[in-house]
Amino acid sequence: QVQLVESGGGLVQAGGSLRLSCAAAGRTFGRSAMGWFRQAPGKEREFVAAISWSGDRTYYADSVKGRFTISRDNDKNTMYLEMNSLKPEDTAVHYCAAVAVDHVLVGAAVRTWSEYDYWGQGTQVTVSS
Numbered sequence: 001q002v003q004l005v006e007s008g009g010g011l012v013q014a015g016g017s018l019r020l021s022c023a024a025a026g027r028t029f030g031r032s033a034m035g036w037f038r039q040a041p042g043k044e045r046e047f048v049a050a051i052s053w054s055g056d057r058t059y060y061a062d063s064v065k066g067r068f069t070i071s072r073d074n075d076k077n078t079m080y081l082e083m084n085s086l087k088p089e090d091t092a093v094h095y096c097a098a099v100a101v102d103h104v105l106v107g108a109a110v111r112t113w114s115e116y117d118y119w120g121q122g123t124q125v126t127v128s129s
Contacts, residue, residue: 002026002098002118009094009123012086016127020081022096022120030074031101035059036081037113038092038125047111048094049081059110063089086127093122 008020020036035050049070050059058070069082079096097116099105109115 002029002032004096004098004118004120006094006096006120006123009125011126011128014086014088014127014129016086017082017084018086018125020083020094020096020123020125022079022081024077024079024098026077029077029098032098032118033105033110034072034079034096034098035110035116036070036079036094036096037116038090038094039122040092043092045095045113047113050105050110051079061111083125086125088127088129090125091127092125094125095122096120 003025005023008018012018031053033053036048037045038048039045047061048064049068051070051072055072067085072079098118100117103117105115
């Protein structure tokens with residue numbers, strides 16, 4: 001079992017930066033692939049980025065590639081999302097998610113929210129123009 005708590009959201013002007021954190025409690029954090037998703041009002045939840053349990057593989061949505069960086073520190077049980085050059089269209093509730101240890105994500109599953117087993121409560125990111 002993994003419990004996830006996001007922090008770091010807020011209001012920022014277009015072109016600004018934010019750093020989201022996802023603190024995890026649970027003995028299996030270091031062996032769980034994790035990801036960030038977001039959901040804007042009236043829209044579907046969408047994939048943002050994902051990272052393998054060891055941190056050696058990362059994946060990004062085309063809309064954030066080159067602007068966002070996902071990372072994790074397994075010693076601190078924390079995952080991060082560094083967001084730069086923010087745009088108004090990045091405005092959404094951002095959620096961190098994790099998969100169970102025995103749940104291997106392959107191909108498109110990495111970018112599919114229903115494949116993830118554990119979720120945080122979300123943190124609001126608002127980018128003003």
